[in-house]
Amino acid sequence: MTNDKLTDKQRDVLKFIYEQIRFKQLAPTIREIGDKFKFSSTGTVRDYLDALTKKGYIRIQEGKSRAIELVKEALFQVPVLGRVQAGMPVYAAEDLLGYLNLDQFVFPGPDVFALRVRGLSMKDDGIMDGDFVLIRKQDHAQVNDIVVALIGDEATVKRLAKRGRDFFLDPANPDFHPIPMTSEAIIIGKVLQVVREY
Amino acid sequence: MTNDKLTDKQRDVLKFIYEQIRFKQLAPTIREIGDKFKFSSTGTVRDYLDALTKKGYIRIQEGKSRAIELVKEALFQVPVLGRVQAGMPVYAAEDLLGYLNLDQFVFPGPDVFALRVRGLSMKDDGIMDGDFVLIRKQDHAQVNDIVVALIGDEATVKRLAKRGRDFFLDPANPDFHPIPMTSEAIIIGKVLQVVREY
DNA sequence: CTTTATACCACACATTGCTGTGGTGTCAAT
DNA sequence: ATTGACACCACAGCAATGTGTGGTATAAAG
Numbered sequence: 001m002t003n004d005k006l007t008d009k010q011r012d013v014l015k016f017i018y019e020q021i022r023f024k025q026l027a028p029t030i031r032e033i034g035d036k037f038k039f040s041s042t043g044t045v046r047d048y049l050d051a052l053t054k055k056g057y058i059r060i061q062e063g064k065s066r067a068i069e070l071v072k073e074a075l076f077q078v079p080v081l082g083r084v085q086a087g088m089p090v091y092a093a094e095d096l097l098g099y100l101n102l103d104q105f106v107f108p109g110p111d112v113f114a115l116r117v118r119g120l121s122m123k124d125d126g127i128m129d130g131d132f133v134l135i136r137k138q139d140h141a142q143v144n145d146i147v148v149a150l151i152g153d154e155a156t157v158k159r160l161a162k163r164g165r166d167f168f169l170d171p172a173n174p175d176f177h178p179i180p181m182t183s184e185a186i187i188i189g190k191v192l193q194v195v196r197e198y
Numbered sequence: 199m200t201n202d203k204l205t206d207k208q209r210d211v212l213k214f215i216y217e218q219i220r221f222k223q224l225a226p227t228i229r230e231i232g233d234k235f236k237f238s239s240t241g242t243v244r245d246y247l248d249a250l251t252k253k254g255y256i257r258i259q260e261g262k263s264r265a266i267e268l269v270k271e272a273l274f275q276v277p278v279l280g281r282v283q284a285g286m287p288v289y290a291a292e293d294l295l296g297y298l299n300l301d302q303f304v305f306p307g308p309d310v311f312a313l314r315v316r317g318l319s320m321k322d323d324g325i326m327d328g329d330f331v332l333i334r335k336q337d338h339a340q341v342n343d344i345v346v347a348l349i350g351d352e353a354t355v356k357r358l359a360k361r362g363r364d365f366f367l368d369p370a371n372p373d374f375h376p377i378p379m380t381s382e383a384i385i386i387g388k389v390l391q392v393v394r395e396y
Numbered sequence: 397c398t399t400t401a402t403a404c405c406a407c408a409c410a411t412t413g414c415t416g417t418g419g420t421g422t423c424a425a426t
Numbered sequence: 427a428t429t430g431a432c433a434c435c436a437c438a439g440c441a442a443t444g445t446g447t448g449g450t451a452t453a454a455a456g
Binding site: 397398399400401402403404405406407408409410411412413414415416417418419420421422423424425426 | 427428429430431432433434435436437438439440441442443444445446447448449450451452453454455456
Binding site: 029030031042043046062063064065066067 | 442443444445446447448449
């Protein structure tokens with residue numbers, strides 16, 4: 001019965017609402033939405049809000065300003081990125097592996113993303129295969145931080161260590177060995193949290 | 199210079215704003231705050247908002263409705279509870295060990311709380327001493343779920359298992375042994391996520 | 397051919413909501 | 427004695443905002 005597929009424009013409007021809530025922590029007013037899409041009538045915006053409501057993506061508290069709630073869980077997520085290039089996570093659609101559902105924990109900032117850990121090289125630190133690491137993009141890190149580094153083409157999670165004058169990326173698993181930091185290794189972010197979903 | 203200590207009333211107002219944002223996902227208007235505290239004047243509310251702004255707890259975007267932002271990180275957190283009694287987490291102040299900073303991940307729901315894991319009984323599942331487990335309150339669980347159970351006085355994280363007719367709470371560490379589910383063991387919630395902070 | 401959904405417009409209206417400009421009184425610090 | 431922070435009040439102005447009631451046009455579905 002309920003066809004919850006969105007048209008392109010409806011998706012655009014929903015995305016705008018989502019971004020406002022996510023980054024400005026404040027749902028837009030009808031007129032703010034209208035301005036964004038150059039609608040000269042508030043009625044047009046209502047048509048969209050009605051459509052989104054009917055399709056179950058938002059909920060609106062009548063009479064209140066800015067009272068748009070996001071309903072579909074699909075929105076309460078951080079992007080899980082596949083490729084990481086030249087120190088910059090690639091947000092392009094083809095690299096978006098999906099979304100990490102953070103349950104009711106929403107509103108991640110724009111410089112936070114997630115990567116899915118592959119392998120058990122950090123097993124003894126409790127980072128298991130399949131875990132998500134939440135990363136804040138940054139090009140620096142301190143010794144003993146757990147970082148995501150790019151070695152050539154591959155993103156890897158390791159602990160930054162210093163022995164003598166040299167820096168290493170240490171695994172937490174005796175089956176793996178430390179990787180010396182060379183000019184090819186770039187730190188792209190610091191692991192803020194490990195999240196495992198059950 | 200800046201004394202950021204709040205008076206009791208100011209804290210009450212801040213708490214109300216926080217709760218509205220957290221649970222209703224919508225900051226209150228000046229009049230909504232006034233209604234709550236039976237202020238007959240909007241000016242009174244402004245005095246409070248000014249005080250909270252000056253002390254650095256909130257930020258207000260002028261001219262916009264409901265444009266109250268929470269500033270202090272202290273607010274973007276889930277409660278970490280100490281005691282868990284009779285299947286109900288105790289939210290009383292004396293049991294509030296502190297708050298788990300979820301970084302920019304905010305707006306946990308009202309039935310979600312966190313416990314800090316003690317010991318290494320779930321080590322092989324990657325749940326380490328000191329990790330936080332995010333729990334949704336619920337009195338049921340499925341076999342193989344990782345649950346928080348109350349055995350007598352103590353809350354423990356284990357995996358729910360069934361062997362034959364009997365249910366057990368299995369550890370994930372050969373140094374510990376399974377605990378049979380008896381009438382004294384109550385499931386108080388399901389582990390949704392493991393969060394480890396660095 | 398009619399209905400339904402989409403995608404817009406115009407404009408009026410009432411209320412909501414922020415702001416501005418006053419005021420009173422208490423209490424602690426200077 | 428005065429200043430400043432606190433804790434309130436009254437009320438008016440006006441812009442922001444949601445709502446109501448219309449309208450047009452297109453396209454797909456029945």
